[in-house]
Amino acid sequence: MQLPEDTYMHKGQRRKLLDDLRSMGIQSEAVLDAMNRVPRHFFLDSAFSQFAYSNKAFPIAAGQTISQPHTVAKQTELLDARPGDNILEIGTGSGYQCAVLCALGLKVHSIERQKALFDSSGVLLKAMGWKPFLYYGDGYKGKPVFAPFDGIIITCGAPDIPQALLGQLKVGGRMVIPVGDGETQRMWTIERISELEFTKKDHGCAAFVPMLEARARD
């Protein structure tokens, strides 16, 4: 696959976006640096690429959306992972969030239920040189063979907290999940503080496409 160019214009727009994210309250320089290393316009339809560095969500294939840069920054900051951590992402989508996690030096497993997105994000991430483990399947089941995870990040709106995923979190690990079954959700972080105990914290309103069960039909 031939990657688009990452021009001085794109790089300049990206630096401006990082300043916008700082002024919106993102504090982690590690997260901002990772976002600076991932050209977001690679993940968008070329019709939208000139707007890639505005804080907007855009449609991708299969009726899904690439999250707003602020949402990606916020969820990644809340994940609070360390390089080398074993991370599970639900909803690979365009692959953008996945690339940002890879750029942070995390070991990333990502599940997508839409075959078209699983295929296209895999080709793009490989061409960019990122090496996540990608799966076509149902994120509600998680990936028990690679559990426990230091962190789990869910990038679609979950009607409830999926129990199977809680069970795959390491003690001391953290889940970042938008919970709610309408068009908006609340962003929660959930920490596993012992085998049987979890604490949770509300981080405000969010708007994601829904987390749906089972794989979509091809």
Ligand code: SAH
């Ligand atoms: N992280 C993505 C966001 C994509 S939108 C990005 O950076 O582009 C959310 C994605 O979650 C969609 O692609 C949708 O198909 C996927 N999804 C919804 N329910 C799912 C499930 N049960 N398992 C895996 N993926 C799911």
